[in-house]
Amino acid sequence: MEAINSTTEMNTVQKSYSFMLRTKNPCGKVSNELYLAMDDLADLFGIGTLRLTTRQTFQLHGVLKKDLKTVMSTIIRSMGSTLGACGDLNRNVLAPAAxxxxxxxxxxxxxxxxxxxxxxxxxxxxxxxxxxxxxxxxxxxxxxxxxxxxxxxxxxxxxxxxxxxxxxxxxxxxxxxxxxxxxxxxxxxxxxxxxxxxxxxxxxxxxxxxxxxxxxxxxxxxxxxxxxxxxxxxxxxxxxxxxxxxxxxxxxxxxxxxxxxxxxxxxxxxxxxxxxxxxxxxxxxxGKKFEPCRELPEWEFKSYLGWHEQGDGSLFCGLHVDNGRVKGTMKKTLREIIEKYNLNVRLTPNQNIILCDIRHAWKRPITTALAQGGLLLPRYVDPLNQTAMACPALPLCPLAITEAERGVADILKRVRALFEKVGLKYSESIVIRVTGCPNGCARPYMAELGFVGDGPNSYQIWLGGTPNQTSLAKCFMDKVKIQELEKVLEPMFYYWRWKRQSKESFGSFTTRMGFEKLQELVDKWEGPVQSFS
CATH class of the missing domain: 3.30.413.10 (Sulfite Reductase Hemoprotein, domain 1)
Structure with missing residues (x-):
């Protein structure tokens, strides 16, 4: 539940309470009818935005108590549900959205x-x-x-x-x-x-x-x-x-x-x-014994961004949504396309959206409309942004200690600037995830570089996850002020650039180097040098 301030006609300030609603969408499946209903509800009863979550659902923020029944009944009658989206029970079940x-x-x-x-x-x-x-x-x-x-x-x-x-x-x-x-x-x-x-x-x-x-x-x-x-x-x-x-x-x-x-x-x-x-x-x-697990191939992270064949004669198009926040021109454009072409959609665990069941003849006009609405194909999205995630945090989550969604864009820009400074290519990327508290809703403990809020404008830095999300990160430093990020990150990026093994990811590099060595690099950093002993 969120607290907001409202000014009465008597010019006195009172607290008014609003609610966050979370839907339940197994596999991230969202029918055309439900998407359009959620889009309407966000404007009529929410804060004008839709939030795509890391569990393939919607969050609708800012719903007043007096409007709850109208909003809930609309979702249910549109073949949606919020049942089991919160509480001590099974939550939304994930599956590949493609x-x-x-x-x-x-x-x-x-x-x-x-x-x-x-x-x-x-x-x-x-x-x-x-x-x-x-x-x-x-x-x-x-x-x-x-x-x-x-x-x-x-x-x-x-x-x-x-x-x-x-x-x-x-x-x-x-x-x-x-x-x-x-x-x-x-x-x-x-x-x-x-x-x-x-x-x-x-x-x-x-x-x-x-x-x-x-x-x-x-x-x-x-x-x-x-x-x-x-x-x-x-x-x-x-x-x-x-x-x-x-x-x-x-x-x-x-x-x-x-x-x-x-x-x-x-x-x-x-x-x-x-x-x-x-x-x-x-x-x-x-009532039975489990058999041994079967051997599996190596895992990969799949974003499904861009245009792909479904295999049934139709196409799907995966769209990157920064922090999962559907708003402004993007929201209007998505609404127009989904409504005009009667498309179903899927929500991904990486806070993105997939438009489904697209005829080949529709590809060109949809691509044009998406570009005009600021929804870019993956080749135009910074690789750092494509895999980054952040939770809503302040001001929408009462558990938040510091910023996440509102702060991640600046963090990504600063990381990109450091990449350029130390000579890393634009095409190179690392998995960055940011949360405003330790509860881990954006799964920062699987990131190559995780920021976990531990005070106002302060974060723990977690290192050691892998691009395919198979390794757990560990806490490298805590109480790092947001203004001091470059002092910590620049030496690590620089040494990764020059001392990594062939195709070694940043997370694997930090694990191989060990935190003691990394701490030494950070403490002694005085800027780039031309050679290493």
Whole structure:
């Protein structure tokens, strides 16, 4: 909830409260009808902007209490939802946003939809509250209903309206992602559960590798809170995926800490138990043994920016949106294109948007309209901006300690200036993520260079993530004032430029050098030199 000031006719200042609404869009899927409704709601009841989130949803800021029912009912009647977007339950389920007509991608997206349905609250209170009990979206695949109601291994509360959650729900929020091999657009290892489709040589999906125990949140000055990467749990056949996911959720429900919310995420349970004990308990609820995970190829980050073939005769176009903030001319242009061509869209975990189902004949006029609206093709977007993310932070988030969204543009410009100063090419880039507090909503602990707010105009600097989001960064320095960034970053960029190994990323370079050596470089830096000993 956000506090805003409003001046009354008596010229006195009172506090007025507004709300932030977050939608739930499995796989980032947004119908034409829903996008247009959200665009309208932002203007009529919000602050005139839409925020695309790192979990493939919308945030709508500035909604007054008196308007909540109108806004919520409009979203629901437009085939959208906010149910489960917040709270101690499963949040939005991620999957690759690209509308690619390939068996593994389609199966990953279908599975994400089914997991989202499986773990959606079943009580009718949500609909009673916002649409007077009318069930707008009620049809579910039979396999989802069967998996939810199955209690053969003691997973359910049989007499409860919430057979999986019961009356207490989960100890803390819960996050799931589904993807295909090589595609790490979803930051798979940052989730409580990560499911990776495994296919045979003919491309037919056979099952899933499951990874568990990821999570980003931590607290300053509490060393026993930490970000964590998910680790392998095992492989399951595709017919069992819903039962396996349910068993993991129930294990967290029954054993996750409820006495202190700072330690309630499943990553702390696994860290305490160890993966072997965790696997044993999950198998009791699953009713089967997990098979060893299948070998997978190396991961890649895929942005899906620009024009691509869908594989069904149509095109899709991925558009970069700085910090996920759709506003101004960009917002107007997107509205016009989406409405004129009746396009569906997808939201990406990197805060970008994909226009789907575009006919080839529409490519030229859409490209022209996008350029006129300031929505540039990727070759015109600074590579640093293409992978950067920031959370909303001040003034919209009550947990924020300092700036993120409003400050990241300046940080990126200063990093680009340092790149030029030390001789790094324009085409070279690093993954930069900025958050206004340690909760990690923009996943800064996976960045090559992460800024985590730790005071007014002050940040921790985290180093060591990789471009494909497979390594966890570590805290290099804290209490770095925003005005002092160049003193810390210039020597590291300079030595990366001259001392890196072939094609070595900045994150890998900082890990290889070690923090002791990097600190020495920063402390002794007096400017560029021509040679090194």
């Amino acid at each position: 509308p690619i007509e390939r068996k593994d991608y389609l199966f990953a997206q279908e599975t994400a939809d089914n997991i989202a349905a499986l773990l959606t609250p079943q009580s009718g209170f949500y609909y009673d509250m916002w649409v007077d009990g009318e069930r707008i979206m009620s049809a579910e695949p039979p396999e989802v209903v069967k998996a939810r109601n199955d209690n053969s291994h003691g997973t359910n509360f049989p007499d409860s309206l919430e057979p999986i959650y019961g009356t207490q729900f989960l100890p803390r929020k819960f996050k799931v992602a589904v993807t295909v091999p090589t595609d790490n657009s979803v930051d798979i290892f940052t989730n409580d559960i990560g499911c990776v489709v495994v296919s045979d040589d003919d491309g037919e999906p056979q099952g899933f590798n499951i990874y568990v125990g990821g999570g980003m949140g931590r607290s300053h000055r509490r060393e026993n809170t930490f970000p964590r990467l998910a680790e392998p749990l095992g492989y399951v056949p595709k017919k069992d995926i819903l039962y396996a996911v349910k068993a993991i959720v129930v294990t967290q429900r029954e054993n996750g800490r409820r006495d202190d919310r700072k330690y309630s995420r499943m990553k702390y349970l696994i860290n305490s138990w160890g993966i072997e004990k965790f696997r044993t308990v999950v198998e009791q609820y699953y």
